[in-house]
Amino acid sequence: MSAPSPSAPLVEEVAQQPSRNQGAAALAAQHGLTRIGGRPRLSAYLKDLWQRRHFALKLGSSRAYARNQDSFLGQLWAVLTPLLWAGVYLFVFGVLLKTDRGVENFAGFLVIGVFLFRFTASSISAGAKAITGNSSLISSLQFPRALLPIAVVVAEFVALLPELVVLAALVLVTGEPVRVQWLLLLVAVGLQLLFSLGVAFIVARAVAEIRDVGNLIPFVIRALMYVSGVFFSIDHYAGGGLLGDILTHNPMAIYLELGRASLLEGQSVGLDIWAWGAGFAVVTLVGGFLYFWHGEEKYGRV
Known part of the structure; x- marks a missing residue:
């Protein structure tokens, strides 16, 4: 009879390793433990x-408040920045290029467009850096990574709130009645x-990968x-035809139109535009969130 090989205990140990790993995995799952960075x-x-x-x-509100703390005017820049841009655009597009055709209250029309577009544009830019930044x-911490795109959009929304108050005051100054x-x-x-948050989810994962x-x-x-009608009336310059339909149903053009119809007496929209706005918001939010969640396990390696 031959003597047992010296490597026999090692072979037996290796053979038992998979079953031990499976037992540990089952025990971890039983107690709600998950793999770090897993989905x-x-x-x-x-x-x-x-x-x-x-x-x-x-996190979002803190970031919004801390943005302009080092400047002399502080939080006033949250309102001054879109105001200054609106003034520049009003001079360039209203005075020089005369894109005010087809709009009764071009000053109110332009200010609403600049303020609302800035909100989504800033949400997309910040959302792109939500993971990589x-x-x-x-x-260092285990948490749902979706909290990061949510936080950056919350920061932009907090910054938008005082802008909406200024926006209402500017609309009154341009001669619009309170309705x-x-x-x-x-x-x-x-x-x-909701639409901006959905896009933030999408660009956050796209840039991370x-x-x-x-x-x-x-x-x-x-x-x-x-192309979203921030500075001009899409109906006046591109109304009718395929191009006009495409520009009019651009999601950003939809939301600018809804905002203008809410504040300007000379602007109105039908229920179909509200339906388009709701549809874009729901589809983009749900689709963007699922797309982001599906890549959850990759963010720990960023």
């Missing part, structure tokens, strides 16, 4: 996200908020600014 089930992810919602709200936070329809602005901004996408985003935002 949890959607239901568990949503539950965890809801439980930590206060983190996103606090928080690598230290991601590598009950002004309350619809809250609905329009709410839909725009392909950094070059981040270099393209400023060009996309600038193109959107010129």
